Amino acid sequence: MHLRAVYNAAYRLTRDVDRARDLTQDAMLRAFRAFDTFTPGTNARAWLLKIVYSVFINQYHHHRRTPATHSIEALEMQHGFEPVSPATPMPDPWQPEGWSEPVVREALEALPEEFRATVLLVDVEELSYEEAAGVLDCAVGTVRSRLFRARRLLAASLRAYAAAHGRLPATTKEAP
Amino acid sequence: MNPAAHPGDRLVDFVDGRLDPASADAVRAHLAVCADCRAVEMDLRAAVSASVALRDDAIEMPADLLASVSRALDAESVRAAVPAPVARIHPVIRALVSAAAIAALVLLYLQVGAPRPASDLPTLVARDLAAVGSRTLPLAVQARDAATLERYFANSAGPRVRVIDLAMMQIALEGATRHTLAGRPSGLYSYQTPSGARLVCQMYEGRLSDLPPPERARDQNGFHFQIYTRGRVTVVFWQEGELVCVLASELPADELIALAVAKAMAPA
Numbered sequence: 527m528h529l530r531a532v533y534n535a536a537y538r539l540t541r542d543v544d545r546a547r548d549l550t551q552d553a554m555l556r557a558f559r560a561f562d563t564f565t566p567g568t569n570a571r572a573w574l575l576k577i578v579y580s581v582f583i584n585q586y587h588h589h590r591r592t593p594a595t596h597s598i599e600a601l602e603m604q605h606g607f608e609p610v611s612p613a614t615p616m617p618d619p620w621q622p623e624g625w626s627e628p629v630v631r632e633a634l635e636a637l638p639e640e641f642r643a644t645v646l647l648v649d650v651e652e653l654s655y656e657e658a659a660g661v662l663d664c665a666v667g668t669v670r671s672r673l674f675r676a677r678r679l680l681a682a683s684l685r686a687y688a689a690a691h692g693r694l695p696a697t698t699k700e701a702p
Numbered sequence: 703m704n705p706a707a708h709p710g711d712r713l714v715d716f717v718d719g720r721l722d723p724a725s726a727d728a729v730r731a732h733l734a735v736c737a738d739c740r741a742v743e744m745d746l747r748a749a750v751s752a753s754v755a756l757r758d759d760a761i762e763m764p765a766d767l768l769a770s771v772s773r774a775l776d777a778e779s780v781r782a783a784v785p786a787p788v789a790r791i792h793p794v795i796r797a798l799v800s801a802a803a804i805a806a807l808v809l810l811y812l813q814v815g816a817p818r819p820a821s822d823l824p825t826l827v828a829r830d831l832a833a834v835g836s837r838t839l840p841l842a843v844q845a846r847d848a849a850t851l852e853r854y855f856a857n858s859a860g861p862r863v864r865v866i867d868l869a870m871m872q873i874a875l876e877g878a879t880r881h882t883l884a885g886r887p888s889g890l891y892s893y894q895t896p897s898g899a900r901l902v903c904q905m906y907e908g909r910l911s912d913l914p915p916p917e918r919a920r921d922q923n924g925f926h927f928q929i930y931t932r933g934r935v936t937v938v939f940w941q942e943g944e945l946v947c948v949l950a951s952e953l954p955a956d957e958l959i960a961l962a963v964a965k966a967m968a969p970a
Contacts, residue, residue, distance in 0.1 A: 533763045630752045649753035674711035681745035
């Protein structure tokens with residue numbers, strides 16, 4: 527049911543049960559009032575998510591309650607972004623010891639809001655770039671660019687986590 | 703794309719399968735010779751794989767969220783349907799509108815089709831059909847025989863409701879509840895066909911003239927039937943004495959109209 531999808535999105539955004547509840551209620555009320563903006567035959571979930579994200583962003587700008595995150599540039603600098611060698615494999619996320627939800631969540635939460643939102647919409651909520659661009663009110667090219675940078679940072683964070691916990695497989699040098 | 707050029711953020715399109723075959727081949731050719739881009743591609747894929755793990759994360763929805771959202775929507779619905787001064791003078795009107803009627807909100811709106819005024823009775827009836835189906839509008843009593851449901855209506859406050867028995871048509875009663883339609887107390891009961899299609903019947907005190915102009919009308923057996931379509935739902939109204947009766951279902955319209963015509967009955 528869509529209420530669950532709305533609450534899940536709200537919770538992923540806020541990481542707080544009470545705020546997710548408020549956000550869900552506000553978003554559903556907004557949807558109720560704005561129903562005439564929905565075009566039958568289009569993606570209802572994307573329409574609802576647009577409302578959820580819109581309410582969330584408005585709350586954020588109004589209340590400034592969202593924890594501050596570093597700028598994307600600062601994060602990229604922090605991770606060096608020297609491309610790692612393909613011979614430095616990542617742990618296989620599909621293996622039993624693959625990424626746990628809390629680890630991924632923590633890595634996602636470190637991303638600036640608009641980058642985190644883009645990853646959530648495309649990779650978690652499974653919207654198309656076009657639908658995500660509609661939700662975020664930005665160009666498809668912006669979605670692509672944000673995904674590119676956000677996914678790289680996410681991978682860098684996960685790699686750092688894996689290294690800190692001794693989970694990176696032994697590095698093997700490529701044959702020259 | 704020039705295979706010698708780094709694809710940059712087009713790698714995201716490549717990883718997500720958004721490139722046309724020629725562009726994808728060009729990226730593949732580049733990756734074959736560029737270790738840096740291969741590393742970036744690997745990172746992008748790893749990030750997607752990690753995020754996918756969140757798709758099925760077990761986020762527990764608060765047990766009372768549906769009820770609290772329903773209450774908020776209920777209040778909003780009443781605000782939209784009732785003139786403000788009346789709402790202030792008679793707060794009890796708020797209580798007359800069942801929270802459950804509004805509960806499934808957007809999903810139900812989507813099922814009933816294009817937006818209508820908040821007080822559009824055919825829309826509200828179609829929404830109730832969806833709400834019964836999704837169990838967001840629970841039935842107070844569940845029984846498959848008309849006598850039990852009529853006893854329930856006789857022993858509960860609200861208009862006297864007769865229960866139409868469709869067992870001869872292999873359409874089984876499910877249960878009943880007291881409800882409201884735009885603030886009007888109603889009796890609601892539902893049926894299921896052998897194929898799982900659901901019908902909902904409601905009766906409330908009112909006049910057909912309160913309804914919007916119908917898309918179709920039919921006069922038969924001394925009754926006037928007003929027929930509406932809301933999304934996939936057909937809604938048929940007719941008058942029996944002081945009561946307005948309405949049947950709603952996603953059954954083919956002609957089948958539903960035939961049922962209404964067959965079962966309309968002048969009050970004793």
